Amino acid sequence: MRVAVQGAGIIGLSIAWRALSAGLDVTVHDDNPARGASNVAAGMLAPVAEAYFGEADLLRLSLASAARWPEFAAGLGEVGYRDDGTLLVGRTGDDLRELARLFQLYADWRLPAEKVDPRALEPALTPRLRGGLLTPGDHQVDPRRVLAALRERVPVSATPPGKVDVTVVATGAWTGQPRGSAIGLPGGGAVVGLPVRPVHGEVLRLRGEPSIRHVVRGYIDGKYVYIVPRKDGEVVVGATTAERGFSTRVTAEGVRDLLDTAIEVLPELADYELVEARAGLRPGTPDNAPLIGRLDPRTIVSTGHYRHGVLLAPITAEVVTSLLLDREPSVDLAPFAPGRFS
Ligand SMILES: Cc1cc2nc3c(=O)[nH]c(=O)nc-3n(C[C@H](O)[C@H](O)[C@H](O)COP(=O)(O)OP(=O)(O)OC[C@H]3O[C@@H](n4cnc5c(N)ncnc54)[C@H](O)[C@@H]3O)c2cc1C
Structure with a gap:
């Protein structure tokens, strides 16, 4: 055929x-x-950290796919597959309430997640964090x-x-x-x-010597950022979400917000080289x-x-x-x- x-x-x-x-x-x-x-x-x-209220069918599909990733990656050679797990961290009272709400959702769905002291796992994170969750089954790959x-x-x-x-x-x-x-x-x-429909998202690529191993998802003063450290020194910081049609323009405000929040979470990023700022179009439904x-x-x-x-x-x-x-x-x-x- x-x-x-x-x-x-x-x-x-x-x-x-x-x-x-x-x-x-x-x-x-x-x-x-x-x-x-x-x-x-x-x-x-990240089937667990991405799990959300009302999306049980998507969660089942995501868990099935995550389970297949190790074999899929092995068939492709060195593609940056990393299984160090994901940390969700918060600073303000509202941030911690959001983490508590997610923790309850994960518990209701019997997903692997535990409360942790983020700096016990990643000492380079800011001391201003007040709580965290570890989702050990959430991994990463270099697309x-x-x-x-x-x-x-x-x-x-x-x-x-x-x-x-x-x-x-x-x-x-x-x-x-x-x-x-x-x-x-x-x-x-x-x-x-x-x-x-296209859903606009901005990401930054930085380069340095990351001292963190986990993917970090920061809920900081109502803002959200993720930091993805690769073994080769690349760190991906993302991501904004906006409805802007097919434009892939990167805005100064988007870059500023991502950098501000990411450096707040992981201060060492301030010394990294900023290599790339790009926007992509998520296929939304x-x-x-x-x-x-x-x-x-x-x-x-x-x-x-x-x-x-x-x-x-x-x-x-x-x-x-x-x-x-x-x-x-x-x-x-x-x-x-x-x-x-x-
Ligand atoms: C900022 C950002 C961060 C993201 N982070 C993550 C993440 O961490 N984890 C995750 O799982 N997902 C993530 N996503 C989502 C993920 O990138 C998308 O869901 C995924 O890339 C969609 O893949 P695709 O092959 O369907 O689309 P694309 O990668 O967009 O590929 C579509 C292809 O179709 C081609 N095409 C279009 N029209 C035609 C045509 N008429 N004829 C022939 N070819 C055509 C295009 O040229 C393009 O190459 C992220 C997305 C964005 C934007």
Whole structure:
């Protein structure tokens, strides 16, 4: 069976890799490969810290994918997979109340989380912190290394597909948006009617000698920031959230807020080199969960992964490959049906 995957982000490339391994004839088509949200993402694999009220189906999918990440990463070589866990830290009374609310949610859902003194685990954090939680099962990976490894394993073409049996739509925030691109896919590649929208997010990349091992998520005076330390000295600081259409402009205010809050949490960052400031477009959906399923006998959709596309890549690749092979997926896809909003 010949399969065209439309979109070379982490979702499209992961699907292609798994489908190729299953013996299918697959090519990915994208005139600007690996330059979308996946290239900007921090790479947190955080089913617990990202768990939120009312998102139980998404949590189940996230836990299933997190469990698959070690094997997925091992198959790709050195991609910065790190399992040191995640620390959630707070400073003011309101910050601590937010952490307590999350802790109760994790307890209700029996997710692994414990109350800790953040500075006992990471002495370089500011002494002004007053409480913290550890979610030991929340890990990280370097998405740029993942994209590079996938591109070595998967054929990517900048031209439109010829005749294929099935098309997999993995065009992220651009799904539903005729891009008028040179690639000339039908309708500019759009699947009209799918409620996917771009959600703007800014991240910074700094370089130094991080003395922390854990991913740190700071709730500081009502502001939120995360700090992701890599073994190679890169530290990713993110992320803002805004509805700005398809603009990927980085604003001075966004950068200032991220730096102020991150340095407040981890003072050593003030001496780091600021290497990059970028904005990416998360593919958002009305219920924050992805759209995965068959649209018609020759079209499968896999998009709308919003804040979780890196985390969800292994399970998405697995279930879409099952659909391509006409096999029962390992998880119930009903909550993620592309037509659930119509
Ligand atoms: C600031 C930020 C931080 C994030 N941090 C995390 C994180 O820590 N952990 C996590 O799990 N997730 C994170 N995310 C979310 C994650 O990045 C996305 O969910 C994920 O990258 C979506 O992957 P994708 O392959 O669907 O989309 P993209 O990576 O955006 O790829 C879509 C691709 O489709 C192509 N395309 C578009 N239209 C067409 C067309 N007509 N024909 C062919 N190709 C087309 C584009 O060129 C692009 O290459 C973050 C996102 C942002 C913005």
